[in-house]
Amino acid sequence: MxxxxxxxxxxxxxxxxxxxxxxxxxxxxxxxxxxxxxxxxxxxxxxxxxxxxxxxxxxxxxxxxxxxxxxxxxxxxxxxxxxxxxxxxxxxxxxxxxxxxxxxxxxxxxxxxxxxxxxxxxxxxxxxxxxxxxxxxxxxxxxxxxxxxxxxxxxxxxxAAARAHRAITGARIALVGAHADWFTNLAVDPWAVRRALGITIEQTTLVRFIEGCVADPAAEDAAAARWSEARFDAGDAKESQRILGATFARLKAGLDRISADAVALRDWPELLYGADFKGTWAALGELAERETPVAPEGDVMGAVTALAVRAFDPTSLPFLTDISGLDRANNRLVLWHYGVSPRLANGPRSLDAALKQESFPLQAGAMTLLRLSLRADGALRLFVSEGEILTEHSAANRAAGFFRPAQVSAEALMRHFIDAGYEHHVTAIYGRWASAAAHLGRQLGVTVDHA
Known part of the structure; x- marks a missing residue:
C-alpha cells in the first residue's frame, strides 16, 4: 500500500x-x-x-x-x-x-x-x-x-538520543485517513515536518486501508486467545473473545500491508463503530507491541514521538495518552487513554458490554512523558517530564494511572503544558529519559521544554 x-x-x-x-x-x-x-x-x-x-x-x-x-x-x-x-x-x-x-x-x-x-x-x-x-x-x-x-x-x-535521531530523521510516516474529527490541533503541514526533520508523510484513505484488512479465519481464531484472561462485563465471554480476535487480525493485516517507519491511524469514529471492527480500541492495545509504532486519532507527531522513544529503548511499549485529571490535594495527574499494551497492566483487564473500552490500571514505576511538537510557525520543540506512576490505582476506565512529576508540581506541569499550547497528547514511556531527550534536542537543534 x-x-x-x-x-x-x-x-x-x-x-x-x-x-x-x-x-x-x-x-x-x-x-x-x-x-x-x-x-x-x-x-x-x-x-x-x-x-x-x-x-x-x-x-x-x-x-x-x-x-x-x-x-x-x-x-x-x-x-x-x-x-x-x-x-x-x-x-x-x-x-x-x-x-x-x-x-x-x-x-x-x-x-x-x-x-x-x-x-x-x-x-x-x-x-x-x-x-x-x-x-x-x-x-x-x-x-x-x-x-x-x-x-x-x-x-x-x-x-539513545543518537539512535532516536537516526530513526526519525528522514522517516516515512503513514497517515491513514486524517486526524480525528475536529482534532485540528493534530493537523500537520507536510512541508513543515519535512523541512524540520526530513520526514515524508504519505497519506492513504481509510477506504483503501479497510480493503486491506482481510485476515484468514484461522488467524482470527488464534488471536482470540489474547483476551483469554480478560473479564467481560456482559455477554458470552467466548463470543466476545472471538469478536476481538477477528478485529485484531483484520487490523493487523491492514497494518502489515503498510511499509513505513510509523503509522498515524484515524481509528475513530469510522473504525471504532464499524461493523467489522468491534473492539478496535482493545485490539490497538495488543497491536501496540508491533515493531512499527501506531498512533491513534491520526496523530502524526505522536507517531514521530513514539518512533523516537522506540529508538531510546527498542523493548519499550510507548503509548499515547491524555492528561485528563488533576488532583491538587495529592499532587498528581490522571493519565488516561486507549491503545495501551496490556503488558503494562498491573491488575485485571476488563471490557465493557459493547467491547468499546478495555480497562486496566497501569504498572507503578518511573515514567517519562514526551511530545515532539510543531508550532504554528513550523518550528520544532520537544516537551519532556520525568516522574512516576503511583501504586494507587485510578478509578478511571481505559488504561489509567496517577502520574506525579518529579521536577514541578502536577498543577504547574498542567498549566505550563496548556499555556505553551501543546497538543492534547503526550507519549509515555517507562523509565527516566529526560537526559536522552536533552541530547536529542541538541542533535536536532530544537528547544527542549522540561517540566
Whole structure:
C-alpha cells in the first residue's frame, strides 16, 4: 500500500563510536591509559554492546584517518570524541572533512582534573566546542572520568538520543485517513515536518486501508486467545473473545500491508463503530507491541514521538495518552487513554458490554512523558517530564494511572503544558529519559521544554 523512498536500515547492530584525540604536547602515556580505561567502561551496564572503540589514538592527521577508518562512520549512530589530552583544532578539521556532510550526532568528552593538570582535556574540549559552534555544528558535552557512573549514564543517554535521531530523521510516516474529527490541533503541514526533520508523510484513505484488512479465519481464531484472561462485563465471554480476535487480525493485516517507519491511524469514529471492527480500541492495545509504532486519532507527531522513544529503548511499549485529571490535594495527574499494551497492566483487564473500552490500571514505576511538537510557525520543540506512576490505582476506565512529576508540581506541569499550547497528547514511556531527550534536542537543534 505505502512504500518507502529510502533504504531500510537494520538498526540492530548500530553503535556509537568513541574517538580518542590527543596532542604530542601532553602525556601520551596518560592518553593511552585513558583508552584502556574506556574500553573497560564500554563493556558494562547499559553501554555493553552499544559502543565501538577506536583502537588507534589520533594525534596527527594520519593516525586520525586510521582511527576513523576503523570506526566505519557509515554504520554509526553517533560519535563521542574523547579529548584524551588537549588537542588543537587541526584534527577537528580533519574529522569534519571526513564526515563530508554526514548528519552524525557529536559529543565532546572531557576529563575531570581536580588539582594537577596532566591532560588539559577540559581546555581542549572548550577549543573544539567553540570551533564547532563557529562552523555551525551541534554537539553534546560530557564531563567526567570513565570510572564515574554518571558519565556512563550520560554516554548511554547520548547513544539513545543518537539512535532516536537516526530513526526519525528522514522517516516515512503513514497517515491513514486524517486526524480525528475536529482534532485540528493534530493537523500537520507536510512541508513543515519535512523541512524540520526530513520526514515524508504519505497519506492513504481509510477506504483503501479497510480493503486491506482481510485476515484468514484461522488467524482470527488464534488471536482470540489474547483476551483469554480478560473479564467481560456482559455477554458470552467466548463470543466476545472471538469478536476481538477477528478485529485484531483484520487490523493487523491492514497494518502489515503498510511499509513505513510509523503509522498515524484515524481509528475513530469510522473504525471504532464499524461493523467489522468491534473492539478496535482493545485490539490497538495488543497491536501496540508491533515493531512499527501506531498512533491513534491520526496523530502524526505522536507517531514521530513514539518512533523516537522506540529508538531510546527498542523493548519499550510507548503509548499515547491524555492528561485528563488533576488532583491538587495529592499532587498528581490522571493519565488516561486507549491503545495501551496490556503488558503494562498491573491488575485485571476488563471490557465493557459493547467491547468499546478495555480497562486496566497501569504498572507503578518511573515514567517519562514526551511530545515532539510543531508550532504554528513550523518550528520544532520537544516537551519532556520525568516522574512516576503511583501504586494507587485510578478509578478511571481505559488504561489509567496517577502520574506525579518529579521536577514541578502536577498543577504547574498542567498549566505550563496548556499555556505553551501543546497538543492534547503526550507519549509515555517507562523509565527516566529526560537526559536522552536533552541530547536529542541538541542533535536536532530544537528547544527542549522540561517540566
Amino acid at each position: 505505502l512504500t518507502r523512498n529510502r533504504t531500510v536500515i537494520d538498526r540492530s547492530d548500530r553503535r556509537v563510536g568513541v574517538l580518542f584525540v590527543a596532542s604530542p604536547l601532553f602525556s601520551e602515556a596518560a592518553a593511552r591509559d585513558l583508552l584502556v580505561r574506556t574500553e573497560a567502561f564500554a563493556t558494562e551496564g547499559d553501554l555493553a554492546g552499544r559502543l565501538t572503540i577506536a583502537g588507534t589514538l589520533a594525534y596527527d592527521r594520519a593516525s586520525c584517518a586510521k582511527a576513523l577508518d576503523g570506526l566505519d562512520l557509515d554504520h554509526l549512530d553517533g560519535l563521542v570524541i574523547q579529548l584524551a589530552t588537549f588537542c588543537t583544532a587541526d584534527l577537528l578539521h580533519a574529522l569534519l572533512d571526513t564526515l563530508k556532510g554526514r548528519s552524525l550526532p557529536l559529543a565532546l568528552w572531557a576529563l575531570e582534573e581536580t588539582d594537577a593538570i596532566v591532560t588539559n582535556s577540559l581546555c581542549g574540549a572548550q577549543l573544539w566546542a567553540s570551533t564547532l559552534t563557529r562552523f555551525g555544528h551541534r554537539f553534546s558535552f560530557i564531563l567526567g572520568n570513565p570510572e564515574d557512573p554518571a558519565v556512563a549514564q550520560e554516554v548511554a543517554a547520548f547513544a
